[in-house]
Amino acid sequence: MTTMQDTHISLAHGNGGRFMRELIDELFAKYLSNPFLDTRTDAATLGQHDGSLLMTTDGFTVQPLEFPGGNIGSLAIHGTVNDLAVSGAIPRYLSLNAFIEEGLEIELLDRLIRSLAEAAKEAGVHVVTGDTKVLRRGEGGGLYLATTGVGTRAVKNELSMAQIQSGDKILVSGPVGDHGTAIMLAREQFGMRGDLQSDSACVLPLTRLLHDLEGLRFMRDPTRGGLASVMQEIHRGTGMGVRLFEQQVPVQDPVTSVCEMLGYDPLYLACEGRVVAIVSEDQAELALSAWQSLDQGAEAAIIGHISKDQQHVVLETSLGGERMLEELEDDPLPRIC
Amino acid sequence: MTTMQDTHISLAHGNGGRFMRELIDELFAKYLSNPFLDTRTDAATLGQHDGSLLMTTDGFTVQPLEFPGGNIGSLAIHGTVNDLAVSGAIPRYLSLNAFIEEGLEIELLDRLIRSLAEAAKEAGVHVVTGDTKVLRRGEGGGLYLATTGVGTRAVKNELSMAQIQSGDKILVSGPVGDHGTAIMLAREQFGMRGDLQSDSACVLPLTRLLHDLEGLRFMRDPTRGGLASVMQEIHRGTGMGVRLFEQQVPVQDPVTSVCEMLGYDPLYLACEGRVVAIVSEDQAELALSAWQSLDQGAEAAIIGHISKDQQHVVLETSLGGERMLEELEDDPLPRIC
Numbered sequence: 001m002t003t004m005q006d007t008h009i010s011l012a013h014g015n016g017g018r019f020m021r022e023l024i025d026e027l028f029a030k031y032l033s034n035p036f037l038d039t040r041t042d043a044a045t046l047g048q049h050d051g052s053l054l055m056t057t058d059g060f061t062v063q064p065l066e067f068p069g070g071n072i073g074s075l076a077i078h079g080t081v082n083d084l085a086v087s088g089a090i091p092r093y094l095s096l097n098a099f100i101e102e103g104l105e106i107e108l109l110d111r112l113i114r115s116l117a118e119a120a121k122e123a124g125v126h127v128v129t130g131d132t133k134v135l136r137r138g139e140g141g142g143l144y145l146a147t148t149g150v151g152t153r154a155v156k157n158e159l160s161m162a163q164i165q166s167g168d169k170i171l172v173s174g175p176v177g178d179h180g181t182a183i184m185l186a187r188e189q190f191g192m193r194g195d196l197q198s199d200s201a202c203v204l205p206l207t208r209l210l211h212d213l214e215g216l217r218f219m220r221d222p223t224r225g226g227l228a229s230v231m232q233e234i235h236r237g238t239g240m241g242v243r244l245f246e247q248q249v250p251v252q253d254p255v256t257s258v259c260e261m262l263g264y265d266p267l268y269l270a271c272e273g274r275v276v277a278i279v280s281e282d283q284a285e286l287a288l289s290a291w292q293s294l295d296q297g298a299e300a301a302i303i304g305h306i307s308k309d310q311q312h313v314v315l316e317t318s319l320g321g322e323r324m325l326e327e328l329e330d331d332p333l334p335r336i337c
Numbered sequence: 338m339t340t341m342q343d344t345h346i347s348l349a350h351g352n353g354g355r356f357m358r359e360l361i362d363e364l365f366a367k368y369l370s371n372p373f374l375d376t377r378t379d380a381a382t383l384g385q386h387d388g389s390l391l392m393t394t395d396g397f398t399v400q401p402l403e404f405p406g407g408n409i410g411s412l413a414i415h416g417t418v419n420d421l422a423v424s425g426a427i428p429r430y431l432s433l434n435a436f437i438e439e440g441l442e443i444e445l446l447d448r449l450i451r452s453l454a455e456a457a458k459e460a461g462v463h464v465v466t467g468d469t470k471v472l473r474r475g476e477g478g479g480l481y482l483a484t485t486g487v488g489t490r491a492v493k494n495e496l497s498m499a500q501i502q503s504g505d506k507i508l509v510s511g512p513v514g515d516h517g518t519a520i521m522l523a524r525e526q527f528g529m530r531g532d533l534q535s536d537s538a539c540v541l542p543l544t545r546l547l548h549d550l551e552g553l554r555f556m557r558d559p560t561r562g563g564l565a566s567v568m569q570e571i572h573r574g575t576g577m578g579v580r581l582f583e584q585q586v587p588v589q590d591p592v593t594s595v596c597e598m599l600g601y602d603p604l605y606l607a608c609e610g611r612v613v614a615i616v617s618e619d620q621a622e623l624a625l626s627a628w629q630s631l632d633q634g635a636e637a638a639i640i641g642h643i644s645k646d647q648q649h650v651v652l653e654t655s656l657g658g659e660r661m662l663e664e665l666e667d668d669p670l671p672r673i674c
Contacts, residue, residue, distance in 0.1 A: 016562025016607075017665025040498065040574055042557060043393035043424035043488070053390075056380035057432035057485065059470040087380035095394035097434065097483035131483070133396040136671060141476040146434040146468070148394065148485035153382070161377065220379060225353025237377055270353075328354025334473060 009104045014134025027110055028098075028130060031117035036093065036128040044128035046093055049152045056083040057148040063335040065112060065142055067186035069178075069197030070272070072145055073116030078200050078272055079223065079337060080149040081123045085207040086219035086275055088159045089151035091123055096130040096147055101140035112143065123202040125149065141335070155211045161237035163217040166308035169284035170242070173206050173275040173291050173300045174199065175250040176227045180269030181258050183336050190262060196254045201273030206297055209290040215283030220276050223337055228267040228325040230276050231313045234306070241310020244325070246317045248303045267315070268328055270336045278306065346441045351471025364447055365435075365467060368454035373430065373465040381465035383430055386489045393420040394485040400672040402449060402479055404523040406515075406534030407609070409482055410453030415537050415609055416560065416674060417486040418460045422544040423556035423612055425492030428460055432485045433467040438477035449480065460539040462486065478672070492548045498574035500554040503645035506621035507579070510543050510612040510628050510637045511536065512587040513564045517606030518595050520673050527599060533591045538610030543634055546627040552620030557613050560674055565604040565662040567613050568650045571643070578647020581662070583654045585640040604652070605665055607673045615643065 012019040029039050036044050058079040065072045077094070084091040096116075100109065120127055157163070178199040185194045203221060210216045222230045227249070231242045251266045259266045273296075279287045284302055291297030313325040349356040366376050373381050395416040402409045414431070421428040433453075437446065457464055494500070515536040522531045540558060547553045559567045564586070568579045588603045596603050610633075616624045621639055628634030650662040 011671045012667055014561075014671065015665055015667070016560070016566050019666065020561075021664075040570070041424065042420040043391040043426060043486075045490070046390040046392055046487075048389075052385075053383040053487075054380040055383055055430060055432060055487065056466050057434055057468050059434040059436055059468045059483070061436065061470045061472060083379040087378065089380060093392060095392060095485040097394055097396040097485075099396055099398065099436070099481055099483075129393050129485075131394050131396045133398045133481075134671070135398060135478065135481075138475070139478040141472065144436055144470075144472075144481065146396070146436075146483040148432040148434075148466075149380075150383075150392065150487065151380070223353070224351075224357075229353050233377070327358075328352055329356070330349055330352070334348045334351065334471070 007106055009100050009102055009106060009109065009134060011102055011134050014132060020132065024132065027113055031114050032127045034126040036126050046128065052153040054084055054087050054089040054151050054153060055148065056080060057146065058083060060145040060337060061141060061335050062183065062337050063141060064186050067198055068182050068195065070200035071112055071115050072143060073112035074119040075200050075272060075337060076145040076147045077116055077119035077123055078202055080147040081125060082203045082221045084149050084151035085204045086221050088153060088155035088211065090154045091125045091149050091151040093150045094120065094125050094127045094147050096127050097145065098132045099135055099140055099144040100132060101135045101142050102137040104142055123204060157214065159216065159218050161218055161234060164234065164238045164278050164306055166240055166306055167281045168217055168278050168306045169281055169302050170304040171277045171279060171284065171287055171300060172227065172250065172303050173297045175252045175299055176222065176271050176274060177251060177255045177259065177266030177269035179272040180333055180336055181255045184258065184333065192258065194254055194258065199271055199273035201296065203273060203275045205294055206275050206291055210277060210287055213283055213287055215280030217278040222271045222274055222276055224270055225328050226268040226270055227276065229328055231325060232327045235313050241307045242304060242313040243307050243310060244304035244315045246315055248301050250299045250301050267325060272337065344443055346437050346439055346443060346446065346471060348439055348471050348473065351469060357469065361469065364450055368451050369464045371463040373463045383465065389490040391421055391424050391426040391488050391490060392485065393417060394483065395420060397482040397674060398478060398672045399520065399674050400478055401523050404535055405519050405532065407537035408449055408452050409480060410449035411456040412537050412609060412674065413482040413484045414453055414456035414460055415539055417484040418462060419540045419558045421486050421488035422541045423558050425490060425496045425548065426488030427491045428462045428486050428488040430487045431457065431462050431464045433464050434483040435469045436472055436477055436481040437469060438472045438479050439474040441479055460541060494551065496553065496555050498555055498571060501571065501575050501615050501643055503577055503643055504618045505554055505615050505643045506618055506639050507641040508614045508616060508621065508624055508637060509564065509587065509640050510634045512589045512636055513559065513608050513611060514588060514592045514596065514603030514606035516609040517670055517673055518592045521595065521670060529595065531591055536608055536610035538633065540610060540612050542631055543612050543628055547614060547624055550620055550624055552617030554615040559608045559611055559613055561607055562665050563605040563607055564613065566665055568662060569664045572650050578644045579641060579650040580644050580647060581641035581652045583652055585638050587636045587638050604662060609674065
């Protein structure tokens with residue numbers, strides 16, 4: 001940042017001229033440098049790969065930009081990498097769009113992009129192309145990011161909701177609701193504080209472990225709308241019912257406490273580093289022990305099953321009752337990711 | 338839109354639940370439907386292609402969202418498709434991110450996405466994956482879009498600045514500055530009106546014509562920063578000088594008039610449907626007649642050449658004088674694309 005004299009982003013950083021070039025060279029390219037990224041070209045040439053390619057995209061608007069356990073930079077990697085991972089792919093290439101609000105501190109932007117670059121490195125992906133736009137003061141929430149990922153297919157059997165069968169088990173790789181709750185606390189809008197960390201992480205180590213498992217039917221990461229929304233999607237996509245057991249669903253104590261106090265349901269709160277997997281009944285325990293062999297999956301659990309005899313998503317509560325998990329209507333928590 | 342009762346976007350359209358699903362199904366998927374797009378999956382599987390793949394991305398924040406000759410929807414296709422086209426690729430797949438401000442009229446969003454879908458169809462690309470985020474009222478300029486494109490390489494010889502040689506000719510496919518000027522007029526902030534249209538268009542028909550031309554060295558579309566900034570990039574990238582002839586550079590009369598009145602230089606204003614090509618001296622006329630054979634290239638011109646004996650970007654003016662075209666510093670016109 002030696003020749004960038006400004007401490008804050010100005011409109012001139014978005015104009016296609018010298019300031020934009022310096023911002024890209026001295027901040028983005030400094031951290032993201034890799035053999036495929038050339039900020040002087042209009043398009044990056046990708047390497048040769050055998051097998052199918054998969055493509056996905058995600059936008060990020062989380063507020064605050066930095067929160068316990070992560071920030072919008074690392075989240076922008078995890079979100080897109082995880083969508084490829086749960087689709088049975090190895091993430092390879094990413095594009096990055098940054099919409100930067102005029103007035104953003106360059107030091108903050110520097111931290112966020114450094115963190116983004118570290119997360120990309122950890123996930124083994126290259127950011128090969130990017131674009132920055134500067135938004136007028138007041139026309140953007142500090143920073144919005146979008147990433148698009150391309151990966152190579154790594155599983156032999158097709159993963160899709162069409163593969164799901166009655167009796168299949170539902171696994172989750174760790175406690176749910178951490179990200180949503182951590183963001184709520186970080187906003188301090190409820191007058192509460194806490195040291196709960198977001199679970200934001202790359203789930204590739206978890207999904208890789210299941211690549212060769214014949215009984216693997218489908219995976220999804222429970223982000224916006226949380227675990228309950230993934231269950232709703234499966235219900236809608238398969239026409240079969242879902243039965244969950246509240247006692248089996250891992251939820252951290254501080255998440256339970258905060259949710260009880262504020263009237264949220266942890267099952268509807270976003271995770272950013274968890275995987276839900278649907279696995280055949282006979283291989284569910286195998287998948288579970290594979291996950292539990294990793295620190296990241298230490299609290300993995302079998303939380304329910306698919307049932308063709310049911311028409312809803314039903315939660316069997318700790319007290320032995322039943323509760324329907326309906327599709328989300330109001331937004332419990334905007335700008336969570 | 339039969340079951341979407343709302344007339345404006347609300348935060349609930351971004352929450353991962355029912356309203357978001359309806360918005361995606363009944364607006365985005367309705368227009369963008371194609372064999373690769375499945376709004377129920379986390380990632381799209383791409384087709385098999387021989388040869389190298391290229392990847393590029395662009396963000397769009399243009400204001401107003403609709404302007405004479407285009408809108409942010411069609412622009413979001415043209416911008417990314419054109420970056421692939423000038424890189425010598427055939428665009429194949431796009432991802433789409435939409436950051437939608439709470440309160441945006443759904444009818445307007447519908448028009449914009451319909452236009453985006455038409456532009457994609459015309460360019461022969463499929464939008465295979467997408468994501469929407471809703472921004473709180475006041476935290477977004479109505480709508481921001483980002484598109485990432487993947488294409489297949491279609492030229493045999495490498496196109497890059499490293500191929501450029503002294504004596505090479507510089508071609509432009511049509512008048513410059515139309516988009517920038519049309520946006521200025523559409524904003525009516527200067528108390529001026531006019532019926533000038535943006536040149537926003539897919540340039541693939543132009544670039545395709547040069548794919549097999551052995552003397553083709555490099556192409557670029559002069560967007561933000563305009564023709565002058567592309568010349569600066571070539572100067573910086575090759576270490577050679579650039580000599581342009583003002584009389585040869587096509588500029589429409591209304592563009593000249595508006596720029597004269599407001600003190601802008603058309604050479605620095607964005608185009609969104611033009612190509613600059615650097616071609617060997619002996620094949621420049623061939624390239625020119627190829628372009629002129631299309632309506633889109635009817636006003637194409639050879640506007641200058643590369644010279645190793647020069648150290649700058651020099652414009653020989655109509656009056657016979659010389660003017661340096663420096664790198665852009667201030668932003669003449671924010672949110673132009």
